[in-house]
Amino acid sequence: MANKSGALSVLKIQKMKESGEKIAMVTAYDYPTAQMADAAGLDVILVGDSVGTVVQGRSTTLSVTLDETIYHAEMVARAAKRALVVVDMPFPCCQLGPDEAVRACARVLKETEATAVKIEGGASRAETVRAVVEAGIPVLGHCGLAPQSVKATGGYFIQRDVDRLYADCAAIEEAGAFAIVLECVQRDYAEEVSKKLRVPTIGIGSGVGCDGQVLVFHDMFNYANKEPNETPKHARVYCDLHKLVDRGFRDYVADVKSGAFPGDTESFGPKK
Numbered sequence: 001m002a003n004k005s006g007a008l009s010v011l012k013i014q015k016m017k018e019s020g021e022k023i024a025m026v027t028a029y030d031y032p033t034a035q036m037a038d039a040a041g042l043d044v045i046l047v048g049d050s051v052g053t054v055v056q057g058r059s060t061t062l063s064v065t066l067d068e069t070i071y072h073a074e075m076v077a078r079a080a081k082r083a084l085v086v087v088d089m090p091f092p093c094c095q096l097g098p099d100e101a102v103r104a105c106a107r108v109l110k111e112t113e114a115t116a117v118k119i120e121g122g123a124s125r126a127e128t129v130r131a132v133v134e135a136g137i138p139v140l141g142h143c144g145l146a147p148q149s150v151k152a153t154g155g156y157f158i159q160r161d162v163d164r165l166y167a168d169c170a171a172i173e174e175a176g177a178f179a180i181v182l183e184c185v186q187r188d189y190a191e192e193v194s195k196k197l198r199v200p201t202i203g204i205g206s207g208v209g210c211d212g213q214v215l216v217f218h219d220m221f222n223y224a225n226k227e228p229n230e231t232p233k234h235a236r237v238y239c240d241l242h243k244l245v246d247r248g249f250r251d252y253v254a255d256v257k258s259g260a261f262p263g264d265t266e267s268f269g270p271k272k
Contacts, residue, residue: 069088139178141177141181166193186206225246
């Protein structure tokens with residue numbers, strides 16, 4: 001088991017809001033990515049259900065299973081030494097009621113080294129969040145745009161109802177969530193709600209007024225080879241990994257075809 005003595009706790013994450021320190025969070029789905037994120041100083045690593053779209057190539061996150069989630073979470077949690085690891089509970093683990101949710105969340109913590117789970121939904125999910133928290137499992141809430149409800153909503157839309165947003169966040173906070181993700185919320189509303197809540201907010205497409213930010217790894221580094229106009233508005237590309245990997249593959253193909261690879265340095269000669 002990895003040494004977690006220096007890992008951030010949910011209490012430390014909450015104190016960052018009190019001290020005014022912004023929370024930096026990113027998604028990861030495997031050991032090397034989590035290892036790099038952890039070494040770079042990320043505060044929170046989320047094993048997102050976005051694995052369904054950015055890794056599996058599906059159109060939504062709905063097909064991701066609990067077994068798949070645990071598989072990825074186990075790798076990520078093993079790599080992280082400092083960052084708090086949070087696991088996104090896939091559909092429909094937390095839509096089936098508190099008892100089913102507690103069982104699924106408990107399984108995640110038992111089979112991985114993660115510290116917390118993320119549960120999507122507002123006031124209607126408060127009872128479930130409370131049950132999971134009372135079972136001793138830290139919960140990161142998720143309000144605003146709800147990707148797991150895309151079939152019901154008919155698409156992905158910016159959230160512009162501040163009264164509903166605050167009611168949802170207040171219910172999740174009262175239920176015991178240690179922090180709340182705000183996804184695709186009108187930025188002034190996100191800032192207003194963030195100031196009212198005691199717990200930190202972590203924005204994605206919700207402006208700088210949140211207490212922290214989260215991005216999807218594949219968006220940050222253009223790993224999925226999106227054109228500039230296809231990159232989500234809320235994302236910033238910090239390095240174009242696709243171009244680097246594409247160049248490396250092409251150079252490798254050319255070297256194999258020409259006989260330039262392998263050379264003497266990559267081959268074993270006669271035993272001396």
